[in-house]
Amino acid sequence: MTENVPPxxxxxxxxxxxxxxxxxxxxxxxxxxxxxxxxxxGDLSLRGWHALQLADxxxxxxxRATRTLLDAWGLDTPxxxxxxxxxxxxxxxxxxxxxSGQRVALVSDAGSPAVSDPGGxxxxxxxxAGLRVLPLPGASAVITALMATGVTTDASPxxxxxxxxxxxxxxxxxWFRYWTQLVTAVVFYEAPHRIAASLKDLLSxxxxxxxxxxxxxxxxxxxxxxxxxxAEAQQxxxxxxxxxxxxxxxxxxxxxxxxxxxxxxxxxxxxDAWLDALLEVLSVRDAARVAAKATGQSxxxxxxxxxxxxxx
Numbered sequence: 001m002t003e004n005v006p007p008x009x010x011x012x013x014x015x016x017x018x019x020x021x022x023x024x025x026x027x028x029x030x031x032x033x034x035x036x037x038x039x040x041x042g043d044l045s046l047r048g049w050h051a052l053q054l055a056d057x058x059x060x061x062x063x064r065a066t067r068t069l070l071d072a073w074g075l076d077t078p079x080x081x082x083x084x085x086x087x088x089x090x091x092x093x094x095x096x097x098x099x100s101g102q103r104v105a106l107v108s109d110a111g112s113p114a115v116s117d118p119g120g121x122x123x124x125x126x127x128x129a130g131l132r133v134l135p136l137p138g139a140s141a142v143i144t145a146l147m148a149t150g151v152t153t154d155a156s157p158x159x160x161x162x163x164x165x166x167x168x169x170x171x172x173x174x175w176f177r178y179w180t181q182l183v184t185a186v187v188f189y190e191a192p193h194r195i196a197a198s199l200k201d202l203l204s205x206x207x208x209x210x211x212x213x214x215x216x217x218x219x220x221x222x223x224x225x226x227x228x229x230x231a232e233a234q235q236x237x238x239x240x241x242x243x244x245x246x247x248x249x250x251x252x253x254x255x256x257x258x259x260x261x262x263x264x265x266x267x268x269x270x271x272d273a274w275l276d277a278l279l280e281v282l283s284v285r286d287a288a289r290v291a292a293k294a295t296g297q298s299x300x301x302x303x304x305x306x307x308x309x310x311x312x
Contacts, residue, residue: 021050027134029098031126032105033119035112035138040219041072043139049073051136055105059094061118065109082106084118091125098131111141116163116189142187145215145249148225151185155298159185159251165198172198176205179252186252192216195248196237202252203230211253217246227253271295275306284310 024047032051037043052058052075059082060066066079082090094104106113106122113119126133142161146152152159162179165188166172179186190198195214202212208231215225224243228236237243274294278287288303295302 017046018050021046026051026054026103027132028101028103030103030132030134031094031098031123032103033113033123033133033135034105034107035136035140036066036069036107036110038110038139038141038144038219039217039223040139041069043219044069044073045136045138048136048138049075051103051105052077052107054103056102057097058105058107059090059122061108061113066107069107077105082118082122087118087121091122094122095125095129095131098126099129111139112137115140116161139219141189141215141218141247141249144218145187145213145225145251146185148215148218149213149227149251151213151251151253155301157298159187162186162188164189164191165194165250167194169197169201173201173205176202176252180206180255182254184254188250188252190248190250192245192247195244195250196234198250199230199233199237203233206230206252206255210255213251213253215249215251216243218249220246222246271297271302271305272309275302275309279306279310 032055034048034051035045036048052070052073055077058066058070058077058079060079061083063079063081070077070079080090080093082094094106097104106119108117108119111117114123123133146159160179160182162175166175179188199212202210208229210230211227212230212233213225213227214233214236215223217223218225222242226236271291274291275287278290282290284303284306287306288299291297291302291306292299
Protein backbone atom coordinates (compact mmCIF):
# COMPACT_ATOMS: atom_id res chain seq x y z
CA MET A 1 0.00 0.00 0.00
CA THR A 2 1.43 3.41 -0.96
CA GLU A 3 0.31 5.00 2.32
CA ASN A 4 2.83 2.75 4.15
CA VAL A 5 5.73 3.82 1.94
CA PRO A 6 7.74 6.80 3.26
CA PRO A 7 7.32 9.85 1.01
CA UNK A 8 11.04 9.95 0.23
CA UNK A 9 10.81 6.44 -1.26
CA UNK A 10 7.82 7.12 -3.54
CA UNK A 11 8.50 7.74 -7.24
CA UNK A 12 8.04 11.41 -8.03
CA UNK A 13 5.51 10.79 -10.78
CA UNK A 14 4.06 14.28 -10.64
CA UNK A 15 7.51 15.84 -11.13
CA UNK A 16 8.28 13.54 -14.07
CA UNK A 17 4.92 14.31 -15.70
CA UNK A 18 5.51 18.01 -15.15
CA UNK A 19 8.84 17.80 -16.94
CA UNK A 20 7.21 16.02 -19.90
CA UNK A 21 4.46 18.62 -20.12
CA UNK A 22 7.00 21.44 -19.84
CA UNK A 23 8.94 19.97 -22.76
CA UNK A 24 5.91 20.13 -25.07
CA UNK A 25 5.22 22.98 -27.51
CA UNK A 26 4.01 26.18 -25.80
CA UNK A 27 3.98 28.76 -28.61
CA UNK A 28 3.84 32.50 -28.12
CA UNK A 29 1.32 34.67 -30.04
CA UNK A 30 -1.24 32.06 -28.92
CA UNK A 31 -4.59 32.01 -27.10
CA UNK A 32 -4.83 29.05 -24.70
CA UNK A 33 -8.49 28.16 -24.07
CA UNK A 34 -8.37 26.32 -20.74
CA UNK A 35 -11.17 24.23 -19.23
CA UNK A 36 -11.37 24.68 -15.46
CA UNK A 37 -12.94 22.51 -12.72
CA UNK A 38 -16.74 22.46 -12.47
CA UNK A 39 -16.65 22.04 -8.69
CA UNK A 40 -13.69 19.94 -7.62
CA UNK A 41 -10.40 21.85 -7.61
CA GLY A 42 -8.55 18.60 -8.28
CA ASP A 43 -10.00 18.38 -11.78
CA LEU A 44 -7.70 20.99 -13.32
CA SER A 45 -5.51 19.17 -15.83
CA LEU A 46 -1.72 19.26 -15.64
CA ARG A 47 -1.58 20.91 -19.08
CA GLY A 48 -4.18 23.44 -17.95
CA TRP A 49 -2.13 24.26 -14.84
CA HIS A 50 1.01 24.67 -16.90
CA ALA A 51 -0.73 26.98 -19.40
CA LEU A 52 -2.10 29.15 -16.59
CA GLN A 53 1.38 29.32 -15.07
CA LEU A 54 3.06 30.15 -18.37
CA ALA A 55 0.55 32.77 -19.57
CA ASP A 56 1.40 36.45 -19.49
CA UNK A 57 -2.20 37.14 -18.48
CA UNK A 58 -5.37 35.13 -17.83
CA UNK A 59 -8.60 36.47 -19.35
CA UNK A 60 -11.29 35.42 -16.87
CA UNK A 61 -15.08 35.56 -16.75
CA UNK A 62 -14.83 36.50 -13.06
CA UNK A 63 -11.37 37.45 -11.85
CA ARG A 64 -12.29 36.81 -8.19
CA ALA A 65 -13.49 33.27 -8.89
CA THR A 66 -10.40 32.59 -11.00
CA ARG A 67 -8.13 33.95 -8.26
CA THR A 68 -9.53 31.32 -5.88
CA LEU A 69 -8.52 28.61 -8.37
CA LEU A 70 -5.10 30.16 -8.94
CA ASP A 71 -4.40 30.48 -5.22
CA ALA A 72 -5.36 26.82 -4.67
CA TRP A 73 -2.86 25.78 -7.34
CA GLY A 74 -0.10 28.16 -6.23
CA LEU A 75 -0.29 30.45 -9.29
CA ASP A 76 0.20 34.23 -9.30
CA THR A 77 -0.43 34.96 -12.98
CA PRO A 78 -2.13 38.36 -13.47
CA UNK A 79 -5.74 38.39 -14.64
CA UNK A 80 -7.99 40.59 -16.78
CA UNK A 81 -11.76 40.58 -17.14
CA UNK A 82 -13.37 38.96 -20.19
CA UNK A 83 -17.07 38.47 -19.48
CA UNK A 84 -20.38 38.77 -21.29
CA UNK A 85 -20.60 42.55 -20.86
CA UNK A 86 -17.10 43.50 -22.01
CA UNK A 87 -16.17 40.63 -24.30
CA UNK A 88 -15.86 42.66 -27.52
CA UNK A 89 -13.46 45.14 -25.93
CA UNK A 90 -11.56 42.38 -24.16
CA UNK A 91 -11.18 40.55 -27.47
CA UNK A 92 -9.51 43.61 -29.04
CA UNK A 93 -7.09 43.87 -26.12
CA UNK A 94 -6.31 40.13 -26.26
CA UNK A 95 -5.59 40.24 -30.01
CA UNK A 96 -3.23 43.17 -29.43
CA UNK A 97 -1.43 41.25 -26.68
CA UNK A 98 -1.06 38.17 -28.85
CA UNK A 99 0.26 40.19 -31.77
CA SER A 100 2.96 41.54 -29.47
CA GLY A 101 4.08 37.96 -28.70
CA GLN A 102 2.28 37.23 -25.45
CA ARG A 103 0.56 34.04 -24.36
CA VAL A 104 -3.01 34.63 -23.13
CA ALA A 105 -5.05 32.00 -21.29
CA LEU A 106 -8.85 32.23 -21.51
CA VAL A 107 -11.00 30.73 -18.74
CA SER A 108 -14.61 30.86 -17.57
CA ASP A 109 -15.82 30.40 -14.00
CA ALA A 110 -16.21 26.62 -14.44
CA GLY A 111 -15.93 24.26 -17.37
CA SER A 112 -15.11 25.16 -20.95
CA PRO A 113 -14.96 28.76 -22.22
CA ALA A 114 -17.16 29.47 -25.27
CA VAL A 115 -19.40 26.47 -24.49
CA SER A 116 -22.50 28.02 -22.88
CA ASP A 117 -20.02 30.42 -21.26
CA PRO A 118 -18.34 33.66 -22.42
CA GLY A 119 -15.32 33.29 -24.68
CA GLY A 120 -16.73 32.60 -28.13
CA UNK A 121 -16.30 36.20 -29.31
CA UNK A 122 -12.70 36.21 -28.09
CA UNK A 123 -11.93 32.99 -29.97
CA UNK A 124 -13.57 34.35 -33.14
CA UNK A 125 -11.58 37.59 -32.97
CA UNK A 126 -8.29 35.75 -32.44
CA UNK A 127 -8.91 33.41 -35.34
CA UNK A 128 -9.98 36.27 -37.62
CA ALA A 129 -6.69 37.98 -36.80
CA GLY A 130 -4.86 34.89 -38.09
CA LEU A 131 -3.53 33.94 -34.66
CA ARG A 132 -3.41 30.52 -33.08
CA VAL A 133 -6.02 29.12 -30.69
CA LEU A 134 -4.95 26.12 -28.60
CA PRO A 135 -7.74 24.34 -26.65
CA LEU A 136 -6.86 22.49 -23.45
CA PRO A 137 -9.76 20.16 -22.58
CA GLY A 138 -10.94 19.30 -19.11
CA ALA A 139 -14.04 19.01 -16.96
CA SER A 140 -17.42 19.32 -18.70
CA ALA A 141 -20.76 19.25 -16.89
CA VAL A 142 -22.51 17.83 -19.95
CA ILE A 143 -20.07 14.99 -20.51
CA THR A 144 -19.82 14.25 -16.78
CA ALA A 145 -23.61 13.85 -16.52
CA LEU A 146 -23.76 11.63 -19.60
CA MET A 147 -20.94 9.45 -18.24
CA ALA A 148 -22.90 8.82 -15.04
CA THR A 149 -26.31 8.01 -16.53
CA GLY A 150 -25.75 5.56 -19.38
CA VAL A 151 -28.16 7.53 -21.58
CA THR A 152 -25.74 7.26 -24.48
CA THR A 153 -23.93 4.12 -25.63
CA ASP A 154 -21.39 3.28 -28.29
CA ALA A 155 -24.23 1.90 -30.42
CA SER A 156 -26.39 5.01 -29.83
CA PRO A 157 -24.04 7.89 -29.03
CA UNK A 158 -26.22 10.78 -30.15
CA UNK A 159 -27.22 13.67 -27.90
CA UNK A 160 -27.87 17.39 -28.28
CA UNK A 161 -26.77 20.10 -25.85
CA UNK A 162 -29.29 22.92 -25.70
CA UNK A 163 -27.68 25.26 -23.15
CA UNK A 164 -29.78 27.01 -20.51
CA UNK A 165 -33.58 26.70 -20.59
CA UNK A 166 -35.59 29.95 -20.92
CA UNK A 167 -36.67 31.61 -17.69
CA UNK A 168 -40.38 32.11 -18.52
CA UNK A 169 -42.80 29.18 -18.44
CA UNK A 170 -44.46 29.64 -21.85
CA UNK A 171 -41.15 30.20 -23.62
CA UNK A 172 -39.69 27.22 -21.78
CA UNK A 173 -42.53 24.93 -22.90
CA UNK A 174 -42.08 26.01 -26.54
CA TRP A 175 -38.35 25.43 -26.15
CA PHE A 176 -38.93 21.95 -24.76
CA ARG A 177 -41.28 21.08 -27.64
CA TYR A 178 -38.68 22.23 -30.14
CA TRP A 179 -35.73 20.29 -28.73
CA THR A 180 -37.59 17.08 -27.84
CA GLN A 181 -38.78 16.54 -31.42
CA LEU A 182 -35.45 14.80 -31.92
CA VAL A 183 -35.25 11.08 -31.14
CA THR A 184 -32.09 11.58 -29.11
CA ALA A 185 -31.06 12.65 -25.62
CA VAL A 186 -31.44 16.37 -24.90
CA VAL A 187 -29.12 17.92 -22.30
CA PHE A 188 -29.72 21.34 -20.77
CA TYR A 189 -28.70 23.43 -17.77
CA GLU A 190 -31.11 24.73 -15.14
CA ALA A 191 -30.74 27.01 -12.12
CA PRO A 192 -31.70 25.57 -8.71
CA HIS A 193 -34.48 28.11 -8.11
CA ARG A 194 -36.14 27.16 -11.43
CA ILE A 195 -35.67 23.39 -11.44
CA ALA A 196 -39.13 22.65 -9.99
CA ALA A 197 -40.84 24.89 -12.56
CA SER A 198 -38.83 23.35 -15.40
CA LEU A 199 -39.76 19.82 -14.36
CA LYS A 200 -43.41 20.87 -14.18
CA ASP A 201 -43.20 22.27 -17.73
CA LEU A 202 -41.45 19.13 -18.98
CA LEU A 203 -44.22 17.04 -17.49
CA SER A 204 -46.91 19.08 -19.27
CA UNK A 205 -45.06 18.82 -22.60
CA UNK A 206 -43.84 15.20 -22.52
CA UNK A 207 -46.14 13.39 -20.09
CA UNK A 208 -45.39 11.34 -16.98
CA UNK A 209 -43.65 8.35 -18.57
CA UNK A 210 -40.64 10.14 -20.08
CA UNK A 211 -37.36 9.43 -18.31
CA UNK A 212 -35.07 12.22 -17.16
CA UNK A 213 -31.73 12.30 -15.39
CA UNK A 214 -31.10 15.02 -12.82
CA UNK A 215 -27.50 15.78 -11.90
CA UNK A 216 -26.55 18.33 -9.24
CA UNK A 217 -23.39 19.33 -7.38
CA UNK A 218 -21.34 17.25 -9.80
CA UNK A 219 -17.75 16.51 -8.72
CA UNK A 220 -18.50 18.07 -5.30
CA UNK A 221 -18.97 16.38 -1.94
CA UNK A 222 -22.77 16.22 -2.15
CA UNK A 223 -23.01 15.14 -5.79
CA UNK A 224 -26.34 13.56 -6.69
CA UNK A 225 -27.44 11.97 -9.94
CA UNK A 226 -30.90 10.43 -10.26
CA UNK A 227 -32.70 8.81 -13.20
CA UNK A 228 -36.48 9.04 -12.76
CA UNK A 229 -39.66 9.46 -14.76
CA UNK A 230 -41.25 12.88 -14.98
CA ALA A 231 -44.07 11.48 -12.84
CA GLU A 232 -41.51 10.85 -10.07
CA ALA A 233 -39.35 13.93 -10.56
CA GLN A 234 -41.20 16.39 -8.31
CA GLN A 235 -41.39 13.84 -5.50
CA UNK A 236 -37.66 13.20 -5.79
CA UNK A 237 -36.98 16.95 -5.71
CA UNK A 238 -39.19 17.54 -2.66
CA UNK A 239 -37.76 14.59 -0.71
CA UNK A 240 -34.70 16.63 0.29
CA UNK A 241 -34.67 20.44 0.67
CA UNK A 242 -31.01 20.50 -0.38
CA UNK A 243 -32.08 19.43 -3.86
CA UNK A 244 -33.16 22.96 -4.65
CA UNK A 245 -29.53 24.03 -4.30
CA UNK A 246 -26.73 23.71 -6.81
CA UNK A 247 -26.78 24.06 -10.60
CA UNK A 248 -28.48 21.24 -12.49
CA UNK A 249 -27.69 19.31 -15.63
CA UNK A 250 -30.94 17.78 -16.88
CA UNK A 251 -30.97 14.99 -19.48
CA UNK A 252 -34.25 14.22 -21.21
CA UNK A 253 -33.97 10.62 -22.35
CA UNK A 254 -34.95 9.81 -25.94
CA UNK A 255 -38.49 8.49 -26.39
CA UNK A 256 -37.34 5.34 -28.18
CA UNK A 257 -40.61 3.54 -27.53
CA UNK A 258 -42.53 6.26 -29.33
CA UNK A 259 -40.73 5.69 -32.61
CA UNK A 260 -43.13 4.31 -35.19
CA UNK A 261 -42.11 0.68 -35.94
CA UNK A 262 -42.69 1.29 -39.64
CA UNK A 263 -40.38 4.32 -39.48
CA UNK A 264 -37.75 2.22 -37.75
CA UNK A 265 -38.00 -0.38 -40.51
CA UNK A 266 -37.54 2.35 -43.12
CA UNK A 267 -34.42 3.58 -41.30
CA UNK A 268 -33.01 0.04 -41.21
CA UNK A 269 -33.83 -0.49 -44.88
CA UNK A 270 -32.10 2.76 -45.78
CA UNK A 271 -28.96 1.74 -43.90
CA ASP A 272 -28.96 -1.66 -45.58
CA ALA A 273 -29.25 0.05 -48.98
CA TRP A 274 -26.23 2.19 -48.11
CA LEU A 275 -24.24 -0.85 -47.07
CA ASP A 276 -25.20 -2.90 -50.14
CA ALA A 277 -24.08 -0.10 -52.47
CA LEU A 278 -20.84 0.46 -50.58
CA LEU A 279 -20.01 -3.25 -50.41
CA GLU A 280 -19.96 -3.37 -54.22
CA VAL A 281 -16.80 -1.26 -54.25
CA LEU A 282 -15.41 -1.31 -50.70
CA SER A 283 -14.29 -3.80 -48.09
CA VAL A 284 -16.56 -4.53 -45.12
CA ARG A 285 -14.37 -2.36 -42.89
CA ASP A 286 -14.37 0.62 -45.26
CA ALA A 287 -18.10 0.27 -45.97
CA ALA A 288 -18.82 0.40 -42.25
CA ARG A 289 -16.57 3.43 -41.84
CA VAL A 290 -18.27 5.40 -44.64
CA ALA A 291 -21.77 4.39 -43.50
CA ALA A 292 -20.95 5.47 -39.93
CA LYS A 293 -20.04 8.94 -41.17
CA ALA A 294 -23.19 9.15 -43.29
CA THR A 295 -25.68 7.86 -40.69
CA GLY A 296 -24.10 8.75 -37.33
CA GLN A 297 -24.45 5.15 -36.15
CA SER A 298 -21.71 3.18 -34.41
CA UNK A 299 -19.01 1.87 -36.75
CA UNK A 300 -18.88 -1.44 -34.84
CA UNK A 301 -22.64 -1.94 -35.22
CA UNK A 302 -22.47 -1.19 -38.93
CA UNK A 303 -19.42 -3.45 -39.36
CA UNK A 304 -21.39 -6.38 -37.91
CA UNK A 305 -24.34 -5.51 -40.13
CA UNK A 306 -22.18 -5.22 -43.25
CA UNK A 307 -20.43 -8.49 -42.42
CA UNK A 308 -23.78 -10.25 -42.16
CA UNK A 309 -24.95 -8.80 -45.49
CA UNK A 310 -21.67 -9.82 -47.11
CA UNK A 311 -22.42 -13.37 -46.04
CA UNK A 312 -20.06 -13.89 -43.13
